Amino acid sequence: MKKSKIGLIRHGETDWNKAKRSQGHSDIPLNHAGKQQAHRVGERLTNETWDLIYSSDLQRAQQTAEIIQQYTNLPHYIDPRLRERHGGKIEGTTETERIKKWGESWQTLDLGIESDEQINERGLSFFTDITKIHYPKNILIVSHGSFLKRILRTLLPAEPVNVSLENCSLTVLTTTQTTWQLKLHNDIKHMVE
Numbered sequence: 180m181k182k183s184k185i186g187l188i189r190h191g192e193t194d195w196n197k198a199k200r201s202q203g204h205s206d207i208p209l210n211h212a213g214k215q216q217a218h219r220v221g222e223r224l225t226n227e228t229w230d231l232i233y234s235s236d237l238q239r240a241q242q243t244a245e246i247i248q249q250y251t252n253l254p255h256y257i258d259p260r261l262r263e264r265h266g267g268k269i270e271g272t273t274e275t276e277r278i279k280k281w282g283e284s285w286q287t288l289d290l291g292i293e294s295d296e297q298i299n300e301r302g303l304s305f306f307t308d309i310t311k312i313h314y315p316k317n318i319l320i321v322s323h324g325s326f327l328k329r330i331l332r333t334l335l336p337a338e339p340v341n342v343s344l345e346n347c348s349l350t351v352l353t354t355t356q357t358t359w360q361l362k363l364h365n366d367i368k369h370m371v372e
Contacts, residue, residue: 183317184362185306186229187331187350188321189242191216198345199273202239202323203293209242216347216370217243221250223369224319225348229253233309234321235261243347253319260305263323264298267291267318273287295329302330310356328357334359345370 191213195202209217224247232251234244238257248255268290269277277285309318324344331340334352338361344350347370351363 182326182353182355183310183315184317186319187327187344187351189324189344189348190239192346193239201266201269201272203270205270206238208238217246219226220347223249225250228317229233229319230316232319233258236352240321260301261322265293299333310354314356335361
């Protein structure tokens with residue numbers, strides 16, 4: 180049976196990543212290190228077979244995809260369903276700042292943070308659409324850490340995919356449109372070679 184290969188890439192580093200600030204929908208650009216990371220993953224992908232790239236519409240993901248595109252010459256599509264989890268009132272804050280402002284149990288408060296159910300709804304609608312439209316092509320997706328972690332847990336409930344993805348790591352899945360298999364998770368060999 181034919182399968183599509185789906186490559187998931189978390190965007191490169193931003194200054195807010197470095198400072199451990201919640202980004203959410205805040206539109207933060209890549210920093211110098213993030214651009215270098217994107218070049219490294221782009222170089223790696225030249226030795227693999229991919230057909231197209233989708234990215235979130237937030238600039239840190241778009242910039243990462245555009246750098247990858249310099250190496251692969253793949254068509255690049257933008258879809259806002261690939262955005263990071265909306266952070267509500269916590270966007271721009273660090274854990275220390277959140278505790279100072281809302282207390283140790285800030286996670287139990289209604290601060291306007293997008294729920295797991297809302298992420299799954301938009302994320303699964305995207306994955307259903309692209310696997311129908313482009314099946315059995317090989318698709319790169321450049322998105323965000325919290326979003327990708329949530330979707331991986333939903334698509335692969337039996338797999339150990341609870342770790343946070345590294346910036347510009349590569350995770351590879353295959354799909355028959357009804358089943359999903361994990362082939363590679365959070366791989367950063369291109370960063371250390």
